[in-house]
Amino acid sequence: xxxxTQIPAALSVPEGENLVLNCSFTDSAIYNxxxxxxxxxxxxxxxxxxxxxxxxxxxxxxNASLDxxxxxxxxxxxxxxxxxxxxxxxxxxVNYGQNFVFGPGTxxxxxx
Amino acid sequence: xxxVTQSPTHxxxxxxxxxxxxxxxxxxxxSVYWYQQALGLGLQFLLWYxxxxxxxxxxxxxxxxxxxxxxxxxxxxxNALELEDSALYLCASRGGGRETQYFGPGTxxxxx
Numbered sequence: 531x532x533x534x535t536q537i538p539a540a541l542s543v544p545e546g547e548n549l550v551l552n553c554s555f556t557d558s559a560i561y562n563x564x565x566x567x568x569x570x571x572x573x574x575x576x577x578x579x580x581x582x583x584x585x586x587x588x589x590x591x592x593n594a595s596l597d598x599x600x601x602x603x604x605x606x607x608x609x610x611x612x613x614x615x616x617x618x619x620x621x622x623x624v625n626y627g628q629n630f631v632f633g634p635g636t637x638x639x640x641x642x
Numbered sequence: 643x644x645x646v647t648q649s650p651t652h653x654x655x656x657x658x659x660x661x662x663x664x665x666x667x668x669x670x671x672x673s674v675y676w677y678q679q680a681l682g683l684g685l686q687f688l689l690w691y692x693x694x695x696x697x698x699x700x701x702x703x704x705x706x707x708x709x710x711x712x713x714x715x716x717x718x719x720x721n722a723l724e725l726e727d728s729a730l731y732l733c734a735s736r737g738g739g740r741e742t743q744y745f746g747p748g749t750x751x752x753x754x
Contacts (some may be wrong), residue, residue: 562742564742566745569652571730571750572748573732573745573746573747573748574732574734574745575745576742576744576745579742606688607695619685621685628690628698629677629687629690629698629700630674630675630677630685630687630743631687632677632684632685633684635684
């Protein structure tokens with residue numbers, strides 16, 4: 531059974547810092563991995579999707595890497611801004627068309 | 643292009659009642675997924691419908707059920723509501739190929 535964990539559970543940083551969020555999964559046989567952002571009480575916003583054959587994806591200040599063999603992914607946020615404050619969720623899709631297995635999330639606060 | 647829509651946005655019920663939640667997928671998407679996000683429990687997979695058929699269900703009791711209509715919209719029904727069913731219910735849809743799931747804004751269910 532696939533399990534996803536995220537470290538740290540919460541993070542508070544001053545504006546402008548670069549930061550790394552970590553995601554681990556127990557079964558390396560995945561279809562893809564995706565990072566989402568969730569603002570309080572809201573739905574999910576997709577940030578980056580990494581297919582199983584890829585090693586990383588980049589979008590603006592965000593970079594996500596994937597190491598299937600070690601069961602790890604990292605989300606790197608450069609030059610953090612207060613608007614980045616949200617909960618970041620890592621999700622693994624085991625097989626095409628199947629549901630996501632979500633991690634518990636990292637709650638990020640970027641202080642002005 | 644319109645995104646995934648869900649209705650109602652908020653729903654208040656009492657214990658023992660039934661709740662019906664609705665989801666309209668992105669045009670052209672044939673798969674619909676339902677997830678529950680209860681306080682402190684993270685996002686849990688509920689149900690997956692594709693082409694009108696239930697393809698998979700998560701570890702939830704049978705009082706959680708649903709269906710998918712010919713136009714691919716979907717309904718989630720929760721019978722005999724319990725206090726712990728209070729949660730944000732998220733719907734996601736997916737098209738073919740290697741697309742990701744796109745999430746709606748959610749329905750917040752409160753059981754009193």
